[in-house]
Amino acid sequence: MSLLEMQSCLARLYVSDTFRTLFRADPAGTLAGYDLTAREAAALEAVDQRMLEVFAATLRNKRGKRLRRAYSASFAWNHAAMEAVLARHLEVSCARPAGTSHRDVLDFGGFAEQTLADPGRFPPAVAELLRFERLAYEATFVWRAVAGGEHAREMAPSDIPVVPAGVLIDDFGHDVVALDAALRAGEAAGDPPPSPNTVVFRPGRDAGEQRMLRVNGATALVLRLCDGRRTAAGVVGEAEKALRSGDLTAAVLGTLRRLAGLGVVTVAAREAEA
Secondary structure, three states: OHHHHHHHHHHHHHHOHHHHHHHHHOHHHHHOOOOOOHHHHHHHHOOOHHHHHHHHHHHHHHHHHHHHHHOHHHHHHOHHHHHHHHHHHHHHHOOOOOOOHHHHHHHHHHHHHHHHOOOOOOOHHHHHHHHHHHHHHHHHOOOOOOOOOOOOOOOOOOOOEEOOOOOEEEEEOOOHHHHHHHHHOOOOOOOOOOOOEEEEEEEOOOOOOEEEEEEOHHHHHHHHHOEOOOOHHHHHHHHHHHHOOOOOHHHHHHHHHHHHHOOOOEEHHHHHHO
């Protein structure tokens, strides 16, 4: 237990500016909250403070670069606010058990989205852009290639269409795809007008690749109905009721076939065998 306590204390010293400040001012008092032997406490108190700061800065810069890269559009749009959120994230996250760098990127995106979801200070699109970047990153590193084309056959009415694991679907109130592209190209962004749309994020054929597509309202409805609880014929029936339309069999089955060709929809039996 004592060794774990020492490792925990060291980890906190590496990542927490506040904890290092307290440690410099009162080493013994700061360490009192840890279950350390006298020898371990003495070893920690003898740590070279200058080298501790150098190592802490190296870790902080490495994490910061990774997070700025994952959310480059948001940092470009609201640099000062994002840097402030980044500093808070690095400080707060040190209190939690260490996770993967992938998890760190996702956690930061959620933290930043909640922090900047303040209509009194930022346009609503700011938080939406963060959510868009987080989902794009998550789909990129699902580590499951969804190959399009192999299921691009005629969808039989008795087939049960499902959205495969790794495909993420979300609704946005602004055109975040265009906003993201503009910011990454170095263009200025104001307060974009509302433009409701649905974005589908899907892994590419290779690990670390991600592709996305915007879909219209009718296609988004069909995707939502592909939950594994109904056949393709059932999807047709539900779509007809939701859209208050006549026979949509050809249109819906055609949409399902196109989505299957993109790897966004597959058949339940095949998904279970994958």
